Amino acid sequence: MTMKLNQWILSFLILMIFSFNSHATQIELIRLQDSYPEQIQSVSGNSIVWKDGTHFDVVDTNSFFGNLFSGLSFKNKKENSISIKDLQCDSYESIFKKIYGDSPSAVSKHLVTVYWMPNVFGKRYPLKLTSINGIDKKIQRISAQLEKLPPSYFKYLKDVGGSYYWRNVKYENYLSAHSFGIAMDISTHYGNYWLWDLKKAKHKSFTLTLINSIPKEIIDIFEQEGFLWGGRWAYYDTMHFEYRPEMFVRNAASRLEYNNQLGLRCVT
Numbered sequence: 102m103t104m105k106l107n108q109w110i111l112s113f114l115i116l117m118i119f120s121f122n123s124h125a126t127q128i129e130l131i132r133l134q135d136s137y138p139e140q141i142q143s144v145s146g147n148s149i150v151w152k153d154g155t156h157f158d159v160v161d162t163n164s165f166f167g168n169l170f171s172g173l174s175f176k177n178k179k180e181n182s183i184s185i186k187d188l189q190c191d192s193y194e195s196i197f198k199k200i201y202g203d204s205p206s207a208v209s210k211h212l213v214t215v216y217w218m219p220n221v222f223g224k225r226y227p228l229k230l231t232s233i234n235g236i237d238k239k240i241q242r243i244s245a246q247l248e249k250l251p252p253s254y255f256k257y258l259k260d261v262g263g264s265y266y267w268r269n270v271k272y273e274n275y276l277s278a279h280s281f282g283i284a285m286d287i288s289t290h291y292g293n294y295w296l297w298d299l300k301k302a303k304h305k306s307f308t309l310t311l312i313n314s315i316p317k318e319i320i321d322i323f324e325q326e327g328f329l330w331g332g333r334w335a336y337y338d339t340m341h342f343e344y345r346p347e348m349f350v351r352n353a354a355s356r357l358e359y360n361n362q363l364g365l366r367c368v369t
């Protein structure tokens with residue numbers, strides 16, 4: 102009798118874990134479809150159907166033991182698929198490769214030059230950004246909005262760090278958003294990057310707490326166009342912005358609000 106009860110409890114727990122996962126995954130998939138309507142035709146429990154007629158498998162790498170030892174094997178590197186764990190951790194490299202291009206030459210086909218705040222800086226800062234999802238136009242709108250701020254803000258917007266650059270995130274094995282032409286860095290002088298702060302602290306008594314001098318007005322202007330600020334990350338990078346509409350929800354006043362339930366779930 103005791104054995105049976107134990108087995109029943111175990112079965113119930115496994116069922117709970119799986120139903121939680123599939124429910125969570127459905128939310129992630131709908132969030133993606135809403136965010137990328139130009140590319141995604143439809144989503145179902147185990148696939149993403151693209152408008153070009155191809156599809157992605159949603160691979161379940163979670164298991165009862167996988168949940169107990171989560172993080173050991175979740176990075177899914179298979180082509181034309183994404184794992185449930187990557188979906189839940191907002192780790193979208195395979196999706197971005199599909200949307201923006203899976204190699205430097207594929208991404209480059211869509212890159213255009215946008216001059217950053219040209220009425221203030223002239224042609225000093227040419228940015229290379231993708232035209233996919235109108236990202237070049239969004240940055241132009243952001244640039245025009247920022248030019249309207251009082252001139253005292255401009256020091257945070259010069260010494261621009263960069264835009265398109267095919268590379269991995271430092272010390273990680275996945276591509277930075279810069280690789281897809283969907284990201285830019287504003288002032289390298291006023292920006293704080295956790296690794297630089299760690300070096301400055303000479304590895305003594307460093308705690309990973311946000312250090313920031315970028316004004317909220319600047320962050321708001323980027324976020325209203327769906328650009329995620331790198332200061333939102335535990336491993337902060339306050340000069341960095343990348344186009345991640347799936348990380349925002351629209352509030353009653355129709356303004357985009359960062360959903361802080363997302364992105365933080367898988368911080369290790």
Ligand SMILES: [Zn+2]
Nearest residue numbers: 284285286341
């Ligand atoms: Zn960056």
